[in-house]
Amino acid sequence: MPLAGLRILDLTSAVVGPYATQILADYGAEVIKLEQASGDIIRWISGRSPTPGMSGKFMHMNRNKRSISLDLKTAHGREALLRLAAQADVFVHNMRAPAVRKLGLAFEQLRGQNDKLIYCNVVGFGSKGRYADRPAYDSILQGGTGLASLFAVHGGEPRYVPYVVVDRTAALMVANAILVAIIARAQSKQAVELEIPMFESFASLVMSEHLYGETFEPPIAGSGDARLLDPNARPVKTQDGYICITTNTDAQVLALFDAFERPDLKRDSRFNSARNRIDNIAEFFKIRAEEISRRDTAHWLRTLGEHDIPVMPCHTMDTLLNDPHILDVGLVETALHPTEGRIKQINVPVSMTGYTPGLRHHAPHIGEQTSEILAELGYSAQQIQSLLREGAAYQYRFEPSQGRARPA
Template identity: 40%
Template sequence: MSGPLSGVRVLDLTSNIMGPYASLLLADMGADVCKIESPEGDSTRSVGPGRNKGMSVTFLHANRNKRSVVLDLKKNSGLAALKRMVSTSDVLMYSLRPKTMAKLDLAYEQVRDANPRLIYCGAFGFGQRGPYADRPAYDDLMQAAVGMPLLQARKSGPPQYVAAAFADRVVGMAMTQAIAMALYYRERTGSGQAVEVPMFETFAHFVLGDHLYGHTFVPPIGDWGYERMMSPERKPYRTLDGHVGVSVYTDRHWQRFFEMAGRPEMAADPRYASLAARMQHVVELFEFLAQTFETRSTDEWVKLLVEADIPIVKMNTPETLLDDEHMKAVGFFQMQEHPTEGPIRTLGIAQQWSESKPEVRYPAPRLGEHTVEVLLEYGLTQQEVDAALRDGGARAEIQNSNQELNHA
């Protein structure tokens, strides 16, 4: 066994970032994830640099530990092959809009009779009970919809998106959590079910826990937005030779820091003596920290604050993070020899398990690399697979039959 989800069969009909990130987390935990791709492949195969067509860095990082199966669901043989796979799968996950799934004859009501134990999980833009139900959605739209750019603007000027696929990855994690809990429910009851993970509502829950703020009360007792998080001064602090991230937060932290900064009298100032008081004067404290950190080097501050048990870290770039001593010690970045892409750097599995240890088992797959072997594993005969390949319902990079035929 490799990972706690070893033996769980997952059909992944998602694309882009959100769904593939969710299935990556399942695959890293040992699930057998079959990535069902259209003949054109996942769009992220072309996003970012790559050594070969269809194998971009974005795709490589989101799709290891998965196998690629190409099916054209607009053709009868492709759809029939997928339905055969559904009948013996544990999970079907998708990111198409529900109406599109219904048009493909793949709505939950259309597949559950063939497999009552199936976990049928969709992550898409909006909950199906509201007026936005049929709209498409992407990460930028979700950030805008819940107000992230305006929250950023209170710090830095014009509204801006966060520089990461923030909503996609948060909702992807929520999708993984939903699937895991549905599998647990099935273990107790024997029953599968349909689960919807709408992006809008899921990301709103994530953001508003911090920023609904005064509007939590009816009527409101203050503005929206957590002031400390939106302050323009909440940022890494410049040192003599770089930047550090610092969280001086508890009473003890501040008492020690005031002493270290040569201002012990500030600890007795009622404006700074408690968390509630400091929240009322957070901007001036941020300014004080900024001025203080400019007086020493990064290494000096890290040494002093680590010894005082005040949270601090050197600010990295993605490049310098590769040489971080902690990341090296835990082996987070690993080298892998990809069969077609050559040496690549992979991101480690961050969790540690005392049992059922997860592993990186497969490199990210080439388009249609596993079509034939997977379809045969799921019960199709060689004749059925060959017929689907001939009429375009299935495509494979290589078909292993009596001879090798290139279908790429």
């Protein structure tokens, strides 16, 4: 496994941190997920499950991890955490700075326990700005970064993308930053502190897409990519449904006009070169919509495919599962979870010579491996039982034969 031997202590919850650490876990990192006895909030706010606290979204972001549950407000719970941190390569959290300092878990404090630690702060807003320490969720940041307002450019209303796009994108940045820090630590032999601010990270992406003419000083045009903001830059309606089509190159546009059986458009200087097409993009999209509305979806998928034009059906979540290519590559398969029964497992789409990421551990219940991990830290069976009795640690046990979980 490419990341075998890398130990990550994960104190994150919800989406950003858990998705980032699952990416690393899928490639062999040992991820220990630390939770309160109440568990990661995403266990509870993302739908019901056969047994409590195992929502589908939680399981899609927490496979290949083990869970330990400690009460960090107790002396013994915090002591166990410090033992874990002393043996970890990476410590990652998404708490606000005041809470981290109050728990005694800031970088300066943990570096004293482990001088090779990669310490990763996942925060809503960067610590140098006036928004530092504010709470942040995906929807807050979709609005704050200008993403939601892009829906209102042509007289509509601001809208959220119905997907936690800021959280998911930030998670990829977190995983990337941790991998870079691993290389940096190998060179410096010293502890590394990271800060990944979600607001600035996603704002940089939105601006790189839509700053446009405002990039230059003085500006040579307004902000906003006209190709993306045009009202017709959306799935195109056919006689019986919708298709998704994009033609960026001149060759693709000319092939599209052939598919339309419109040789007149091929001679039209407004559309037959990219340099001119950008200034006439609204009219181009309007003609495209009119032509495609004349025939059904099956015709366009077949005809546009024959002309090597990028096209796909506009899937729903239900039809996506049965897309023939998704079935060909085995992106989704059925797996058996010890308590939740048969589940749809979303596999890793990336391929790598010599290694195929797969399921090593099912998504855990709250503190499912608490006793196991404490024993690895050197706690005796008697000490573990004492921690459980006093509430400094929590364990959730299940009986696979019965298919039901129960608290210890």
